[in-house]
Amino acid sequence: MQRRQFLISIFAAALPTTIIFDSALGKAQENSFPLGKTREEWLALLGDTSFSVLFEEATERAFSSPLNGEARDGTFICKACKTPLFSSSTKYESGTGWPSFTDPIVGSVKTKVDRTLWMVRTEYHCTRCGGHQGHVFDDGPKPSGRRWCNNGAALQFVPQGAPMPEVGE
Numbered sequence: 001m002q003r004r005q006f007l008i009s010i011f012a013a014a015l016p017t018t019i020i021f022d023s024a025l026g027k028a029q030e031n032s033f034p035l036g037k038t039r040e041e042w043l044a045l046l047g048d049t050s051f052s053v054l055f056e057e058a059t060e061r062a063f064s065s066p067l068n069g070e071a072r073d074g075t076f077i078c079k080a081c082k083t084p085l086f087s088s089s090t091k092y093e094s095g096t097g098w099p100s101f102t103d104p105i106v107g108s109v110k111t112k113v114d115r116t117l118w119m120v121r122t123e124y125h126c127t128r129c130g131g132h133q134g135h136v137f138d139d140g141p142k143p144s145g146r147r148w149c150n151n152g153a154a155l156q157f158v159p160q161g162a163p164m165p166e167v168g169e
């Protein structure tokens, strides 16, 4: 067994077994961007950083998102398609520099195995548009024990009582 395979098998064994892997969605391919919009239209709507996180699976710099410190009641929605992903009641300060949550809103995200950067991690993305949001780890607080580590650039915060924005807002 090669060293890399050995390391991968160790990481894979350490992953929580209850996560359902979904490999149907991957990086957005050229000409297959969601909701009928082109690459250029999404780029114009989202800007460089959010576009590269959502549709190229980039990771923003730690401590770079103003949503790290967002502590109001409300909902964190997908910046691209506006699907509600996390309630503020599940947000906690993980100290990692990325907005962190204990649980997503049921059905809002799907997971898949991510083997980039010489690691096996569990990536998750918005169910509606496929946009990459972050990675989920099993070192979160009880009761879920999960840390949904999300790029702030892939999210938009809607304070409680404010209207939900439409795509493009």
Ligand SMILES: [Zn+2]
Pocket: 078, 079, 080, 081, 082, 083, 126, 127, 128, 129, 130, 131
């Ligand atoms: Zn979305």
